[in-house]
Amino acid sequence: MADVPTRAELRAHLVRTMIAGDVATPRQNNLLHYRRMAARNPYYLFGLRLSERWGERDVLKTMVELCGVDPDPLHLYGDDTIDPELTIDALEAMGDRIGLAASRRETVLLATGHPATLTPVYRAVAEALAGRGCRVLTPAGGWTYEIESYGQRETRRIVYAPEGVAMLEDETGRTHHTHDAAPMNAMLAELRSAGDGSASASPDSAGPKPRLWPDLAIADHGWAGAAGQAGVDTVGFADCNDPALFAGAAEGKIQVVVPLDDGVSPHHYAPLTAYLLDRAGLG
Template sequence: MAAVFSDSGGPTRDELRAHLVRTMIAGDVATPRQNNLLHYRRMAARNPYYLFGLDLKPTWTEQEILRVMVERCGVDPNPLYLYGDDTIDPELTLDALEAMGDRIGLAAERRERVVLATGHPATLTPIYQAVARALAGRGCQILTPAAGWTYEIETSYGTEVRRIVYAPEGVAMLEGDDGRTHHTHDAAPMEAMLADLVGAAPTPAEGSRELERSSWPDLAIADHGWAGAAGQAGIDTVGFADCNDPALFAGADEGKIDVVVPLDDGVSPHHYGPLTNFLLNRAGLS
């Protein structure tokens, strides 16, 4: 059944809540509890792939991670719930969308320099493109540093090359030698983008470095390691995260990430349309 929304420039909060639950962007989501708990364990063990470029405090135990995921994402609080699908509280999603919209609206008002990037190019790109287009229309500068920068990763198929590319409207993502865009948790691409803004792109082995704040973006809108690296660098950062991506929520708890919107980041792209309209309307950009 098609969703019905008001004609006021975007769905109301109640209308969007119903849509989020119906499409499983929030509410009962398709992310398995066992996958969530596995990622929580790996973050607690400080596996870099699950830290998203954030230098988090060493006090993040599995229990503390579950606590923050209950508070900021709305996963099931029962520590004995080990198998089955997990949950995202749609009220928390809506609250965070409003906060994100407020920060994006401020960026438009100030005509800030903005960088946008996604580790989920197959699903979340249209949200970022719509926001970038709206911000550019208000005089913001959409930054596109380090285009073509490459590094190597290890996969189950061996060593592969990834490069930074930009979708139309200026949204950064990773592309492989196969010409396809790829999912990533990595922080190295954002670190390279920030370094490129001061004319000193690092090699992968060099990692992060002190960067000149005057050359940085005023705002990063991102997810996964793109968001983590920006927040770790001290840039105002807002972004999206699934219930199996605890690092950004922990980063928000530590004050390194400004806003994290909890949602299932793997549903069909068109389902995010009402969410995008709500976000832009909140930002005053619809």
């Protein structure tokens, strides 16, 4: 584990490594994703059922407020920004919620749609929570579904890192990026069916919580969106081209969203991880 940086040191690191500050995500890509989310394209909703108020301007306004992208609507091309102060503020809020989970010995789910980059963060958090007596759930391991990839049908399955972090892999064992909410919905459906005996139970159906149900989900992309939509306390990470979780936070469906570039080299997240665990009292 990296040494715990001060807030100022972490800010400088985030800017230097382009996790925040001037980031490599193209502005035109951000605006395209905002437009598609506003048009209710399912791939960009991350499993959230958002209100009808989200036009393109509303999405941009929220992304300025919660992520720190450039507020100029005429900035159409080039790079974009993430406010490192917002990143650290949200990271501290996430740490507070994770610390609460540790003190209560809560039941948790962890999952990532960015296994190539963010897995070390999740694994460290999962290990720390388990070490404090939290139960890390691993439902629906081996569950499969088909996706369309470059005109071909491919199978994806839920697998878990040894610490209990869910991700997707293909039939060759290679892990994959995903926006999909279906895997988290399958995990929650299995937990519901185990609790009420109904394999067809909807993961966000009304009624009492099953006997085994997460108190907290720590996730990103559709894993986070589906958990928040199902009423699970959810904290997560999101890039500046992933507006749905920020919209979910604005609607109260997601508790905390940490804005960051989710595609930098994995080792660059080590200081952020150390800061998060220290804030949670798990360092």
